[in-house]
Amino acid sequence: PAAPEIASPSPLRAPVALAAKAPELAVIVPVYNEAANVVRLVDVLDEALQGIAYEVVFVDDHSPDGTAHLVRLLGRERPYVRCVERLGRKGLAGACVEGVMATTAPVAVVIDGDLQHDERLIPDMLQTLRRDSLDLVVGSRYAEGGSLGVWEEHRAKASRLATRLARAATGVDLTDPMSGFFMVRTDKFRDIAPSLSTKGFKVLLDFFASCETPPKFAELGYTFRTREAGESKLSGGVVLDYIELMLDKTLGRYGIPASFVMFCAVGSIGILAHLAVLSALYMLAGVSFLTAQLIATVAAMTSNFVLNNELTYRDRRLRGWRLVPGWASFCLASSIGATANVGVASWIHNGGGTAWWLSAVAGIAVGVVFNYVATAMATWRR
Ligand code: GDD
Numbered sequence: 001p002a003a004p005e006i007a008s009p010s011p012l013r014a015p016v017a018l019a020a021k022a023p024e025l026a027v028i029v030p031v032y033n034e035a036a037n038v039v040r041l042v043d044v045l046d047e048a049l050q051g052i053a054y055e056v057v058f059v060d061d062h063s064p065d066g067t068a069h070l071v072r073l074l075g076r077e078r079p080y081v082r083c084v085e086r087l088g089r090k091g092l093a094g095a096c097v098e099g100v101m102a103t104t105a106p107v108a109v110v111i112d113g114d115l116q117h118d119e120r121l122i123p124d125m126l127q128t129l130r131r132d133s134l135d136l137v138v139g140s141r142y143a144e145g146g147s148l149g150v151w152e153e154h155r156a157k158a159s160r161l162a163t164r165l166a167r168a169a170t171g172v173d174l175t176d177p178m179s180g181f182f183m184v185r186t187d188k189f190r191d192i193a194p195s196l197s198t199k200g201f202k203v204l205l206d207f208f209a210s211c212e213t214p215p216k217f218a219e220l221g222y223t224f225r226t227r228e229a230g231e232s233k234l235s236g237g238v239v240l241d242y243i244e245l246m247l248d249k250t251l252g253r254y255g256i257p258a259s260f261v262m263f264c265a266v267g268s269i270g271i272l273a274h275l276a277v278l279s280a281l282y283m284l285a286g287v288s289f290l291t292a293q294l295i296a297t298v299a300a301m302t303s304n305f306v307l308n309n310e311l312t313y314r315d316r317r318l319r320g321w322r323l324v325p326g327w328a329s330f331c332l333a334s335s336i337g338a339t340a341n342v343g344v345a346s347w348i349h350n351g352g353g354t355a356w357w358l359s360a361v362a363g364i365a366v367g368v369v370f371n372y373v374a375t376a377m378a379t380w381r382r
């Protein structure tokens with residue numbers, strides 16, 4: 001018998017009949033250790049989104065509790081549920097960005113995976129976005145009809161403070177710039193995506209501030225619910241990411257990297273550490289000035305190294321045995337920087353005509369910039 005021919009596409013099996021309905025809305029859900037919440041979330045979305053062709057894209061960072069596995073099981077039952085699983089803990093902002101990039105839908109809504117955002121707002125958001133041809137609709141806890149729900153007073157205060165700070169630093173005119181619940185047109189979002197930070201929690205604020213002309217937006221109020229299962233991932237590191245994003249959005253415009261500002265802040269702490277050790281040894285313990293000065297210098301360099309490693313460069317933090325060459329290269333760079341500082345200051349001062357303090361400031365500036373560049377290249381090379 002003749003080999004079967006490869007069938008050409010038959011008019012009876014038009015591709016349209018085979019393909020699932022293309023989603024008009026993608027629900028993007030960043031998740032980390034949310035196994036206890038994902039099934040409930042899809043259930044409440046199914047309930048809230050009747051009549052809308054939607055898909056649900058979970059973006060998981062390889063959670064140890066098996067969230068991704070559970071999502072894939074769910075997807076076999078409900079094919080509009082998908083999982084983007086990334087390796088390594090890469091952070092919330094990047095998860096939101098990758099989720100939006102992963103859909104073909106023209107509109108995406110980002111929502112937390114822990115049921116704290118009110119999914120029943122989504123149809124209103126979609127209707128508002130379409131009716132007013134907007135780029136962005138934000139679920140806001142501070143707009144009319146919104147509230148923080150039951151929050152401890154200190155967290156509510158911190159949230160309001162961070163909100164005010166964000167508005168001042170970026171000029172973003174949103175009542176709730178920290179909201180993790182928002183709907184965007186995906187083509188608009190994709191245009192901006194390359195300039196977004198993947199660190200931290202503040203993807204909406206970053207998106208808004210990175211648009212050249214402010215996006216056309218609306219805000220709808222909702223009540224923030226309390227988390228019932230799993231735990232929050234908002235940690236000290238997240239607060240630092242936030243400070244860094246603020247610095248980037250303000251000073252970054254003038255070409256000053258946030259890590260440089262952090263480096264200088266750490267350096268100022270180092271000066272205090274130096275003076276503290278020096279006075280303790282020289283004034284109190286009676287150690288000779290030269291010895292006290294030497295010990296204080298090493299102590300300050302070590303404090304600078306540790307703090308920069310934990311804070312400024314925490315995304316490429318050195319660990320274990322790598323701390324040893326890291327510390328050594330940091331001390332070496334700092335010594336060269338200090339020499340440059342003294343050299344430049346005396347060179348300017350000896351030239352005559354420049355005040356002593358101005359010469360000193362110039363020396364410090366050269367030394368700090370040298371240290372920053374040298375340690376970024378030698379100690380914390382990517
Ligand atoms: N993929 C991924 N990677 N997801 C993450 C990560 C991460 O590193 N960190 C957190 N998530 C997920 C959580 O699993 C959850 O679904 C969602 O992001 C929000 O995280 P929570 O840990 O529940 O944050 P929260 O409730 O403290 O913060 C909420 O309020 C903030 C304002 O106070 C969020 O809505 C934030 O977006 C919001 O800024």
Ligand code: MN
Binds near residue numbers: 112114116227232
């Ligand atoms: Mn939460």
